[in-house]
Amino acid sequence: MRVRTDTIGRVAVLAVLADDAAPVIAAAKGFRVVTGHVGTMDLQKVIAAIETAARREGFINTEYAEEHALYHATIEALHGVGRGQLALGSVLRTVALRFALVRGPRMPGDHTTWLAVALYGTIGQPIKGNEHEVVGLGVSHL
Amino acid sequence: MRVRTDTIGRVAVLAVLADDAAPVIAAAKGFRVVTGHVGTMDLQKVIAAIETAARREGFINTEYAEEHALYHATIEALHGVGRGQLALGSVLRTVALRFALVRGPRMPGDHTTWLAVALYGTIGQPIKGNEHEVVGLGVSHL
Amino acid sequence: MRVRTDTIGRVAVLAVLADDAAPVIAAAKGFRVVTGHVGTMDLQKVIAAIETAARREGFINTEYAEEHALYHATIEALHGVGRGQLALGSVLRTVALRFALVRGPRMPGDHTTWLAVALYGTIGQPIKGNEHEVVGLGVSHL
Amino acid sequence: MRVRTDTIGRVAVLAVLADDAAPVIAAAKGFRVVTGHVGTMDLQKVIAAIETAARREGFINTEYAEEHALYHATIEALHGVGRGQLALGSVLRTVALRFALVRGPRMPGDHTTWLAVALYGTIGQPIKGNEHEVVGLGVSHL
Amino acid sequence: MRVRTDTIGRVAVLAVLADDAAPVIAAAKGFRVVTGHVGTMDLQKVIAAIETAARREGFINTEYAEEHALYHATIEALHGVGRGQLALGSVLRTVALRFALVRGPRMPGDHTTWLAVALYGTIGQPIKGNEHEVVGLGVSHL
Amino acid sequence: MRVRTDTIGRVAVLAVLADDAAPVIAAAKGFRVVTGHVGTMDLQKVIAAIETAARREGFINTEYAEEHALYHATIEALHGVGRGQLALGSVLRTVALRFALVRGPRMPGDHTTWLAVALYGTIGQPIKGNEHEVVGLGVSHL
Numbered sequence: 001m002r003v004r005t006d007t008i009g010r011v012a013v014l015a016v017l018a019d020d021a022a023p024v025i026a027a028a029k030g031f032r033v034v035t036g037h038v039g040t041m042d043l044q045k046v047i048a049a050i051e052t053a054a055r056r057e058g059f060i061n062t063e064y065a066e067e068h069a070l071y072h073a074t075i076e077a078l079h080g081v082g083r084g085q086l087a088l089g090s091v092l093r094t095v096a097l098r099f100a101l102v103r104g105p106r107m108p109g110d111h112t113t114w115l116a117v118a119l120y121g122t123i124g125q126p127i128k129g130n131e132h133e134v135v136g137l138g139v140s141h142l
Numbered sequence: 143m144r145v146r147t148d149t150i151g152r153v154a155v156l157a158v159l160a161d162d163a164a165p166v167i168a169a170a171k172g173f174r175v176v177t178g179h180v181g182t183m184d185l186q187k188v189i190a191a192i193e194t195a196a197r198r199e200g201f202i203n204t205e206y207a208e209e210h211a212l213y214h215a216t217i218e219a220l221h222g223v224g225r226g227q228l229a230l231g232s233v234l235r236t237v238a239l240r241f242a243l244v245r246g247p248r249m250p251g252d253h254t255t256w257l258a259v260a261l262y263g264t265i266g267q268p269i270k271g272n273e274h275e276v277v278g279l280g281v282s283h284l
Numbered sequence: 285m286r287v288r289t290d291t292i293g294r295v296a297v298l299a300v301l302a303d304d305a306a307p308v309i310a311a312a313k314g315f316r317v318v319t320g321h322v323g324t325m326d327l328q329k330v331i332a333a334i335e336t337a338a339r340r341e342g343f344i345n346t347e348y349a350e351e352h353a354l355y356h357a358t359i360e361a362l363h364g365v366g367r368g369q370l371a372l373g374s375v376l377r378t379v380a381l382r383f384a385l386v387r388g389p390r391m392p393g394d395h396t397t398w399l400a401v402a403l404y405g406t407i408g409q410p411i412k413g414n415e416h417e418v419v420g421l422g423v424s425h426l
Numbered sequence: 427m428r429v430r431t432d433t434i435g436r437v438a439v440l441a442v443l444a445d446d447a448a449p450v451i452a453a454a455k456g457f458r459v460v461t462g463h464v465g466t467m468d469l470q471k472v473i474a475a476i477e478t479a480a481r482r483e484g485f486i487n488t489e490y491a492e493e494h495a496l497y498h499a500t501i502e503a504l505h506g507v508g509r510g511q512l513a514l515g516s517v518l519r520t521v522a523l524r525f526a527l528v529r530g531p532r533m534p535g536d537h538t539t540w541l542a543v544a545l546y547g548t549i550g551q552p553i554k555g556n557e558h559e560v561v562g563l564g565v566s567h568l
Numbered sequence: 569m570r571v572r573t574d575t576i577g578r579v580a581v582l583a584v585l586a587d588d589a590a591p592v593i594a595a596a597k598g599f600r601v602v603t604g605h606v607g608t609m610d611l612q613k614v615i616a617a618i619e620t621a622a623r624r625e626g627f628i629n630t631e632y633a634e635e636h637a638l639y640h641a642t643i644e645a646l647h648g649v650g651r652g653q654l655a656l657g658s659v660l661r662t663v664a665l666r667f668a669l670v671r672g673p674r675m676p677g678d679h680t681t682w683l684a685v686a687l688y689g690t691i692g693q694p695i696k697g698n699e700h701e702v703v704g705l706g707v708s709h710l
Numbered sequence: 711m712r713v714r715t716d717t718i719g720r721v722a723v724l725a726v727l728a729d730d731a732a733p734v735i736a737a738a739k740g741f742r743v744v745t746g747h748v749g750t751m752d753l754q755k756v757i758a759a760i761e762t763a764a765r766r767e768g769f770i771n772t773e774y775a776e777e778h779a780l781y782h783a784t785i786e787a788l789h790g791v792g793r794g795q796l797a798l799g800s801v802l803r804t805v806a807l808r809f810a811l812v813r814g815p816r817m818p819g820d821h822t823t824w825l826a827v828a829l830y831g832t833i834g835q836p837i838k839g840n841e842h843e844v845v846g847l848g849v850s851h852l
Contacts, residue, residue: 002161002162003159009274009276013155013159017155019146020144042658043660044657044659048660063821063822064700064822064851065851066851068698068850068851069851071661072782075659079221080225080279083221085512086653086659087512089470090470090513091470091501091512092473092497106274106275111773112774116275120151120155125477130494132248132490132494133248134151136222137276141774141775141776141778141852185375186373189375193409205537206408206413206414207539210414217368217369217375227785228369228374229797231754232374232752232800233753233785234758235781253489254490254491256491267777271774272778273774283492283494284491284567286444286446292558293558293561294559297546297561298429301429301440303429303430307428331801335802347680348709348834349681349682349709352709353709359794363508363509364505364509364562367505367564370797370801390558390559395631397633398558402561417435417436419435419544419562426633511643513655516654516655516658517611517612518611518619551632551639570730571727571728571729572729576842577830577842577845578727581830582713585720588712647792648790648847651786651848652789674843682842684843700719701717701816702847703719705845707844
């Protein structure tokens with residue numbers, strides 16, 4: 001199966017769907033990609049894991065404006081994960097998520113810079129096996 | 143790049159990410175898949191397009207229970223699309239979405255039947271080009 | 285079965301659950317009760333039906349403060365009906381609801397005046413039979 | 427006063443409104459009912475109390491599908507309790523709730539199986555007496 | 569610049585915008601004003617700080633009805649601060665807020681009594697300087 | 711009374727609170743300000759009025775990135791207006807709002823560019839006089 005890697009959202013989602021993100025990253029010409037994973041019942045730990053990876057990898061600069069973009073894209077992606085409630089442990093559920101952060105144009109021909117956060121993994125009760133898949137994507141201008 | 147097609151969520155999301163869903167459907171052993179697309183400023187038209195496709199293809203039976211499952215999975219997927227507001231035209235935005243409906247086990251070894259709805263496309267102002275990508279996934283038991 | 289009718293919420297909910305509200309109203313000493321029903325895909329018509337009944341029956345006075353209380357109690361009750369989205373037709377669903385408005389103390393011994401709005405009926409697809417029950421209760425100070 | 431006990435939602439709500447649920451349960455032919463109560467500022471404790479009662483009483487089987495149905499019906503019922511925010515202690519309020527879990531057809535003539543969760547009690551400030559009644563009802567297919 | 573101080577909302581917002589609330593309070597004829605400030609990652613501490621100030625200053629009486637009005641106006645003001653999520657630390661953000669509580673008519677000629685809660689300050693990451701301004705206003709009848 | 715005009719949020723909110731925005735704009739050194747007003751029961755008309763004013767005044771450039779920033783700041787401001795529901799006519803209420811769009815640094819010493827949208831006016835029933843004040847502020851990076 002083939003999926004295009006010339007738009008920021010597809011790159012981000014493919015990078016979390018694939019067990020090995022390296023070929024996705026290699027195919028995503030013109031995009032900068034950072035990946036990682038986090039398992040937790042604390043929503044803030046998902047946000048913190050993403051911010052830590054972004055800073056450690058120099059994915060965003062040190063101005064608040066870029067962190068603000070990353071924060072909003074992350075919250076948007078979490079809406080896809082939470083589907084109605086931005087909450088995990090407080091509604092008795094836990095997640096195991098991969099994340100991908102992508103920076104670049106929205107699509108071929110776009111001369112502005114955008115940032116995408118994709119999340120993929122499972123959500124469920126804090127009981128092994130009682131979970132199903134979730135996906136989220138957030139996109140912000142830079 | 144390779145993405146596994148042995149879990150219901152990955153099958154659904156890949157089927158909407160790929161320009162041609164046929165190879166994804168062929169690779170998704172043990173799952174039933176229905177795909178389609180819809181462009182609109184009316185949220186209810188997204189839901190109606192999905193229900194119409196499901197009924198026409200015999201994806202769900204005629205009992206309300208299965209339609210209820212499909213409705214809830216669709217609303218969940220729309221949370222990923224709306225990211226905070228389940229609204230389109232009323233907040234001055236429009237979507238062009240592909241959808242995929244998948245029926246089968248959650249993962250290898252699951253003996254129960256589930257239903258997934260994936261959405262992928264663009265959201266934006268009602269001005270050509272002023273849009274970015276969105277993804278949503280909803281999963282319900284049957 | 286016996287349910288107490290000495291608290292404002294129980295009076296309101298019983299009055300909508302019972303096919304005949306008259307015995308509930310008769311048993312609810314110290315409370316003023318107004319009932320009605322509405323079927324619609326337009327959320328605003330539920331609110332309008334309740335306001336119209338309240339004004340016609342002199343349930344609230346002509347100051348905005350009392351209408352404000354009724355509005356907020358109605359919106360709260362609609363949260364129980366909508367369960368996550370305050371929307372009907374825009375998410376392709378319709379309701380057939382009975383409503384009860386109750387005015388009086390919260391409970392025996394309360395010397396302040398409160399207002400309760402209860403809703404009971406069905407919600408579902410705009411297809412006969414594809415629906416299930418819903419309940420909502422809102423309570424505001426006066 | 428008389429309230430019909432032939433629909434799943436009325437059975438569930440009556441079972442929490444009545445100080446003694448036994449006559450309601452006896453009148454609810456064809457339904458399985460489990461009741462309990464919980465007082466807390468932690469939302470997850472409401473969900474956990476309901477899941478624990480359901481498992482202990484064999485109300486749901488051991489597959490995740492049934493727990494998923496119970497979870498979603500519980501979250502829906504909590505929307506009636508929270509009326510806008512699915513949160514208790516984090517918005518400085520506490521609940522004392524009775525719950526009823528009901529399993530059976532939606533109504534006479536329905537041949538599918540559904541699950542209802544009803545909640546009734548009080549919500550308020552963590553100060554004795556500063557509270558009012560709340561009701562919630564969630565319904566899911568099985 | 570001149571801003572009118574004859575409506576309850578303008579008085580409340582001006583009292584939090586100004587570094588010195590005293591001239592605003594002096595100009596706000598016919599209104600009772602209480603001010604304070606709070607910095608926290610715990611949403612409930614904002615609510616608690618406001619309730620504590622209101623009780624200490626005798627801004628509300630000892631009946632639950634008035635506390636209920638204050639609680640609802642506070643939650644409404646927090647919607648302006650949270651802009652989509654009523655959450656702080658759980659979504660990894662912190663606030664430093666001034667609050668003003670105002671009691672009186674809505675506007676000249678209104679003979680009923682209302683209560684307004686205004687919030688102004690900054691929200692952001694728990695990193696000094698990574699924050700921007702927020703404002704919220706809630707209004708309830710008494 | 712004096713309010714500082716050296717931060718983007720205070721400039722935006724003062725410009726909508728004042729009956730005459732000109733002195734506020736004159737005092738707001740280093741900020742670009744556009745103001746306007748809109749009265750409607752259609753949420754999308756508020757958003758459209760703001761976008762139209764922004765384009766007409768050259769407040770944003772013609773790239774989607776800046777319009778995206780304006781859209782998100784507007785939606786955030788509308789959360790303060792809607793306080794729980796991003797809806798007007800569909801929940802039977804109407805608004806009369808002034809808006810101010812401000813562009814510049816967040817505060818003295820900030821070298822990045824931000825955009826603020828402030829809203830102030832009244833919300834209420836579609837009956838003259840049955841309304842109270844609302845305020846909203848949204849802030850986005852550019």
